[in-house]
Amino acid sequence: MRVDDFDFDLPEASIALRPARPRDSARLLHVDASGALADKAVLDLPDLLRAGDLLVFNDTRVIPAALTGTRAARAVGGGGAVSAEINLHKRIGADRWRAFVRPAKRLKIGDVIEFGAFSAEVVEKAEGGDTLLAFDKSGAALDEAIAATGVPPLPPYIARKREVDAADIEDYQTLFAREDGSVAAPTAGLHFTERLFAALAARGVERCDVTLHVGAGTFLPVKADDTDDHLMHGEWCTISQASADAINAAKAEGRRVIAVGTTALRTLESLAPEVGRIEAGSRDTEIFITPGYEFRITDALLTNFHLPRSTLFMLVSALAGLETMQRAYAHAIADGYRFYSYGDTSLLERAR
Structure with missing residues (x-):
């Protein structure tokens, strides 16, 4: 149809x-x-x-699957620091998630995104910002880190109009x-x-x-x-x-x-x-x-x-x-x- x-x-x-x-x-x-x-x-x-x-x-x-991280400035090949918005969407393994990432075009395979107490490496990129991330924590430790750092992943049509808050x-x-x-x-x-x-x-x-x-x-x-x-x-x-x-x-x-x-x-x-x-x-x-x-x-x-x-x-x-x-x-x-x-x-x- x-x-x-x-x-x-x-x-x-x-x-x-x-x-x-x-x-x-x-x-x-x-x-x-x-x-x-x-x-x-x-x-x-x-x-x-x-x-x-x-x-x-x-x-x-x-789960609080909306994360904000930073890719540090590249020492080789140029490129300043990049703030990245991450929306996890499917767990692939104990330390791996597929995520929608913005701005995906400014990230390369091998880049590391820092979230403060933990980080993730860009392993694979697909269309529409769909990205495979490998985290430096695994299992329950990763779950706890995400829970401490992330916020509820409000739909885009709400998130575009206001910030996520305690309510x-x-x-x-x-x-x-x-x-x-x-x-x-x-x-x-x-x-x-x-x-x-x-x-x-x-x-x-x-x-x-x-x-x-x-x-x-x-x-x-x-x-x-x-x-x-x-x-x-x-x-x-x-x-x-x-x-x-x-x-x-x-x-x-x-x-x-x-x-x-x-x-x-x-x-x-x-x-x-x-x-x-x-x-x-x-x-x-x-x-x-x-x-x-x-x-x-x-x-x-x-x-x-x-x-x-x-x-x-x-x-x-x-x-x-x-x-x-x-x-x-x-x-x-x-x-x-x-x-x-x-x-x-x-x-x-x-x-x-």
């Missing part, structure tokens, strides 16, 4: 720079299976779900985050609070967890003209046997499986060998879901509002229908919904 089919105009004023407070006070646009739209609030979610529905959460935890450390983490490894939050989960969980439990809604460590590639624009030419960045995901059993039981009993966020959805679909059945296990996934995809597990999706021309807008269009999502987004923009990571959310039922 043409990437232009997924474009739309979004006013700058629609982009949320801070989350709703409290978290569960955000708005929610309900798009049912027929395509009908209804303006709701996150606290209305229990009333929109059924007893026996299974919510699937991504329990990944965001983001809590705001950009779900209450149920458990497994360290993401460099971006599974943002649909940011709306959940203890009182919302209590209301869902009282409704008879069930829950389970999966894990997908979100990479910074989720923020990359689609530069190809056709979706067939776009390459996804791989992300690691896993489903436990307990969660697989809960999901398979729900499908077998005709109960709905509802992904909380596109990362939970991508995990479900990546580990399902056939319609209606999922398998426990772990893998790297590069799944790219566009209209025409046959969903194997997901019946509905809770998700925030996404960027124009993005793989995530393509995904929601595959679930609910492109024309329905174009209409839903036009309504959301006109009605003042807040977009992106810190914005409002939507409940999308799979189109009939």
